[in-house]
Structure formats: structure tokens, C-alpha cells
């Protein structure tokens with residue numbers, strides 16, 4: 001698999017705008033996502049196989065903390081190691097900045113994502129009860145850099 005990770009730009013977003021909801025479980029509007037990409041405190045990457053976008057992920061920097069905003073793999077390409085490569089790139093980016101830790105929150109029912117994060121050394125540091133739709137709990141996780 002010839003997978004490449006590149007910094008994401010607005011052109012990439014426009015290429016997948018029609019399939020954001022169906023193929024990437026995305027919940028942002030294209031306009032909100034565009035503002036995210038243009039925010040100087042964010043860093044987003046796309047994973048491409050040849051020229052096909054098969055995943056993306058991004059982080060938001062606040063002083064010495066980075067928050068993992070989102071990471072997703074295209075539905076038909078899951079469990080092939082794509083999110084692992086995206087996360088590896090985001091962690092390398094944090095390593096090259098003055099970052100002390102990366103935090104994230106994840107639905108406690110999202111076991112695939114939790115396994116991915118644990119594989120990269122994230123540890124549970126807290127729980128937000130009924131955080132999602134006033135039903136599901138959110139697990140807070142952190143990785144020290």
C-alpha cells in the first residue's frame with residue numbers, strides 16, 4: 001500500500017466535501033472545517049493512496065498542550081493501519097514543537113479508537129459523564145511528549 005501523509009489544505013477538503021458525511025463520519029460543515037484548516041493553531045494531515053484521500057486527522061495547539069481534534073479513516077479502508085500512520089505523523093509534529101502533552105476525548109463505546117490511542121501510549125485521565133448527546137460518557141486520554 002503506497003500511503004502518503006501530507007499536510008491537508010482547502011483543496012483536499014473540497015475534493016472530499018461530497019463524501020464527508022457518508023464516508024468519513026464527519027459532523028462539521030465544509031465551512032466550519034475550512035475555518036479549522038485556516039486557523040494558525042491547527043495542523044491537519046490527509047492520508048492518500050495514489051491521489052485518493054483515505055483519511056485525515058488534526059490537532060489544535062494551546063500553549064504547551066495539543067488536543068487531538070479528529071482522526072478518521074474512510075469506511076472501506078479501515079483496519080489497514082491508516083489511522084496509525086496519521087496519528088504517528090501528528091505525534092511527530094508535536095514532538096517537534098514545544099509540546100508537553102496531547103489530550104483527547106473519545107466516546108467510551110468507541111473501542112476501535114480507544115485501542116488505537118492505547119497503542120500509541122495514551123492513558124485514561126478522566127471521564128465526562130453523559131458528554132455525548134446527554135447519553136454516552138466521554139473518556140479523557142492523555143499522552144505525555
Ligand SMILES: CC(C)(COP(=O)(O)OP(=O)(O)OC[C@H]1O[C@@H](n2cnc3c(N)ncnc32)[C@H](O)[C@@H]1OP(=O)(O)O)[C@@H](O)C(=O)NCCC(=O)NCCS
Nearest residue numbers: 025070071072073078079080081082083084112113115116
Ligand atoms: C478509529 C479509526 C480512526 C481507526 O482507523 P483505522 O485506520 O482502522 O486504524 P488502524 O488500522 O490504524 O488500527 C489501529 C489500531 O486500532 C485498533 N483497531 C482498529 N480497527 C479495529 C477493529 N475493527 N477491531 C479491533 N481493533 C481495531 C487496533 O488496535 C489497531 O491496531 P493493530 O492493528 O496494530 O492491532 C476508524 O475506525 C474510524 O475512522 N472510526 C470513525 C471515526 C472515529 O471514531 N474517530 C475517532 C474518534 S475522533
